[in-house]
Amino acid sequence: MVYLDEKAIQQLIKAFNERNLEPGSKLFADDVILHYPGKNQIGGDHFGKTGVLDFWKKQIELTGGTFKGEIVSVLQGEGNLVLVMNASAEVDNQAYSWRRINHYRVVEGRVVEGWIYEGDQYTADLVFS
Numbered sequence: 692m693v694y695l696d697e698k699a700i701q702q703l704i705k706a707f708n709e710r711n712l713e714p715g716s717k718l719f720a721d722d723v724i725l726h727y728p729g730k731n732q733i734g735g736d737h738f739g740k741t742g743v744l745d746f747w748k749k750q751i752e753l754t755g756g757t758f759k760g761e762i763v764s765v766l767q768g769e770g771n772l773v774l775v776m777n778a779s780a781e782v783d784n785q786a787y788s789w790r791r792i793n794h795y796r797v798v799e800g801r802v803v804e805g806w807i808y809e810g811d812q813y814t815a816d817l818v819f820s
Contacts (some may be wrong), residue, residue, distance in 0.1 A: 695772060695800050697765045704776075708759050712747050716740045720801040727807050731819035753819050754780035760791065772797055778809075780818050789814045 699725050703715040725746060727738040732753060738745045750758045758780040768775040774793040779786070791812030795802040809815040 693739065695795070695797050695802065700765055700772065700774060701745050701762060702782045704760050704762055704774075707747060710751065710756070712744055715747075716744055718802055719743050719819045720798070723802055723804065725807070729812055729816045729819065731816045734816075739755065750819065754782055757781040763790075770797055771795070772802075778815075782818055787814050787818050791815075812817075 706712070706715050713748060719740050721740060723739060723743060725743050727733055727735060727737065727746065733746055733749050737743055758778070761777040761779075763775040763777060766775075772795045774795075776791045776793065777788060778791040779788040783786070790809070792808040794806045794808070796804040796814060
């Protein structure tokens with residue numbers, strides 16, 4: 692079994708930033724639900740591992756491959772994992788950065804549900820529109 696812990700999350704973000712997306716999907720349950728806010732092209736609920744992979748790919752596509760995440764801190768408790776992150780991207784030769792929080796509900800070592808909260812939803816909507 693893959694165990695979701697701080698080391699696994701660090702590896703996931705590193706792999707995402709290197710555009711190696713498939714291994715990270717192993718940290719998610721087959722029937723995972725990922726909730727993303729906003730009025731943009733990635734807003735809404737994303738279902739299953741395929742939905743998570745499509746969500747990641749769309750973030751990359753919409754930013755011409757410039758979207759990156761950097762973990763600031765990881766908080767782990769009973770059945771919960773919270774990442775405080777710095778997000779950045781460049782769109783139309785304009786650089787953007789903002790804070791993001793990823794909250795994951797974890798059962799048996801895998802993410803079964805996730806919520807992403809943007810610290811600056813206006814910027815995220817602009818970047819992902």
